[in-house]
Amino acid sequence: MVALTERGLRDFDWQTAVLAILISFFGVWQIHNAVPSENYWSKQIFGIVVAFIAFVVVAFTDYRRLIDAAPIFYAFGLLLLFLVLTPLGVEINGQKAWVRLPLVGQFQPSEFVKIPTVLMLAKYFGARKSAVLTLREALIGGAIFAGPLVLIMLEPDAGQAITYFPILAAMFFLSGIKIRYVVIATVLAAVMVPTAYIVGVKTGKIKRYQQERILAIIDPDKVDPRGYGYHTIQSVITVGKGGISGIKGDPETSQSVLKFLPEPQTDFIFAVTAENTGFIGCVSLLLAYALLLSRMIASARQASDRAGMLVIMSIVCGLAFQIFMNVGMALGFLPVIGVPLPLMSAGLSAILSTFIAIGFVVSVRMRRFVN
């Protein structure tokens, strides 16, 4: 660990830290707007404080030593995911995604296990030397990835599972997978997704409510506004209502306070942001995210080793994907999947894991001149 020396503080990535803190406190404000009568916002502040400490600890720790220990973290992560499936798991809204442990309390392992997964994959792909990804390497990487994924799908938590894919995609892409495979995969996805949907509907594998969630995006006017399209429609109304600079006047009449907008402090925090701060606030937030991602990508470019670069880039891809999924859902063009908005959504597990992930980015950056 680099001591908190003068040099350490000088090398510390203040820009990333300040951006992350700013976004997360902007989030606190929106959480308060979402549910002023509850103390989610003060809990979130507590979470940010804890997360920031974890962030600093990780940032000042040598990521290479952590990557060396990746198998231990990875095994521990799998254990946690397994615990969710045991009676220690806690079921909320029909999903067994949480686990309650003595002393630690209740948390969502799938949020945290992304980090050991990233480390494990980075350890493997960072050590390899060939210029082009081989099938054997892809299979081993896929096996590492499959461990947590299968356990998460057993919960079942499709939303969280989806957020794991960008990690693997980043690993493959940056390990020299041939561009033609990328193209083939993209084309296949473009063909397979609608085909799978149609086949799923025909065979009854995709349930009625899931179909309605999809239809609510394709043709919101035709869907029963009080049915499963309700979330999407209300979110779009909430966003649109914000206008240029957000609602003025009585916050008591906001969509979230009147409970028209579901899950306003978590999944639909972006809609709350849109209602309260309007186009100006939303675009500022998206710019802040862009700035944060750019800074992280810049750090990746400067990484002193391949594993460091892979850690950063898979985190970047994970975050970018989650932002896009969450905001796309709030804006009504992606289906409702419970993906939290990084740094914004209320939830200690999410804020903590995000800050730890960014801590790794900073750790890599601080060691860019090593060797």
Added chain:
Amino acid sequence: MKIYDHIQNLGARVGAIQVIAFVLLALLGARLYYLQIVNGEYYSDRAENQRIRLIPIPAPRGAIFDRKGRILVDSRPIYNVVISNDGLKHASATDKVVDYSSGLKLEPQFVSERLSVLKKQNEFESLVLKENATIEDIAWVEAHSLEFPELRVELQPQRHYPLGTTLAHVLGYVGEISPKQLESDAYKEKGFRPGDIIGKGGLEQYYDEYLRGRPGYKKVIVDSRGRVQSELETVPPQSGQDLVTTIDLDLQMTAEDQLAKSVTKRGVVVAMDPNNGEILAMASAPSFDPNIFVKGASTPEGRKQIAEYWKDETRPLLNRAIQGRYPPGSTWKIPESVGALQEGAITVAHSNILCGGGITVGNKLTRCMGNHGSPPLDTAITRSCDGYYYRLGLKMGIEGIIKMVETFGFDKRSGVDLPNEKVPQTPKTWMKYVVKHEGKWSDIRTVYASIGQDTVVVTPISMLRAVSSVGMRGKEYIPHFLKEFKPIAAVGEEGDPNYIPAREGFTFQHPEPNIIELQPAQWDLVLKGMWGVVNAGGTAGSIRIPGFDIAGKTGTAQVAEVGKDTGKNKDHSWFVSFAPAYKPEMSVIALIENSGFGAANAAPAVKAMYESYLSRRDGQQPAAQEVAAR
């Protein structure tokens, strides 16, 4: 950087990821622009529409008074359980039927009917589920407010008819607008909505426009489950206008009383001021209780009672005074006499016609009740000589009778301010039909028509109106109940969007009376005959009131085939009159169904009306009784 040497164009790949991330973020920005800048207003409206709710505040209906300011109809506040339809649209309504019906003690059938009406309404509207909620009902709703947030208790005015069956036909009743009415253009134009209370029948219907107030509303903010969060503004309702009628409640009570005491307890008594057409009393028996329609429509017992009213063979819902059509019998002789004089079939100097104890048309003898020799017109009226009128009818010809029908307006409604008045039927109505089926209008039909039988059926109101005009020597007024509508003040400030302007008071707009032309001497002759009916040994000498000369005419209308008197289909008994004979203050008609002779049944009822009138006019006991006692 050394790590880049190993991997195929790694820098470009990182760059590609960066570009993709930015493109995705830009995509979000574009969508935001579309939702917030392009369509911001639209979504803002949608959000407002779903959180702002207008809760109507029903306006009290105008009260109805008699001519002396006594209450005939008012409204009293009751508690209603109201159901709003948001959240129900999607929910399976059948689940709730059991809950509501057991909780509020309603018929499941009724609850599901209400729910289906509710589902047809616009979103966020509400409907009364249970009227007149008891303390238990209110407690149940409060206790289940979490389970059934769509239910609430509201204080609303309910129409109340303190007189019960008295005057019921004239007053009518109120009720919820029917789905059929809602679909009709006339109601659509006025912006009626399901659940609105409107007048049904009687004055309630005829003057609904004025009696009905303009509802106010509360603008409230609700949450997604329809629970009121705060009130934005309240627009108070404007009450309906109070109606002062021409009814004299004392006379009305007498009229009802007379019908209740009559042999068959079925009939009509109507009293009118012949000087202007103001109706002082109108009773039709049997009657109904309007309160049952107002309060009972939502309870099983009430619905049963209403169904029984409809099924009842004695037809209690029928206002016999304006909807009942009866052969007028000998009362028909009064307008006919006027017609005959007008058309010159007889003159004052030569009005004698043979009675002959009857007439033979073809080989059929139609009898008179007696043999009156060859009487003049006044005697023919006084004695009700059928033989005279058989021949007079033939002399006038059917065309003459039809002309008389037109003169008195028997071919039209009387114009009384009540809905659903029936038009009398006369030879004018039947002429075409008879000629088509029988080839010609036969003399025997003219003979029957001349004594108010066969092709003649009239409403009591049309007969009273015609005979009153004789008392007025040719001035025929439109019978009516409207004396005055009281003004009502404006609600709110002028210029305010919620301003409801004041409504002006008004009285009955008297059109010029229908004038029936006749020489004074000719009127005198007819009046003399009518005076004689009561005062000179005529058919109704038993009802004479000394010092208050009644002019009238009895009638015994044959119900079954002419000339037969069968038990159940006994003759209708008529008496039509005005008094004092030469300066009438009041005209009265009575009809007792299937009771026999006019003099024996209808005339005493009329007498009671005059006595009642006199007792108050002179502020003393009826002069007649005093005179008789002496």
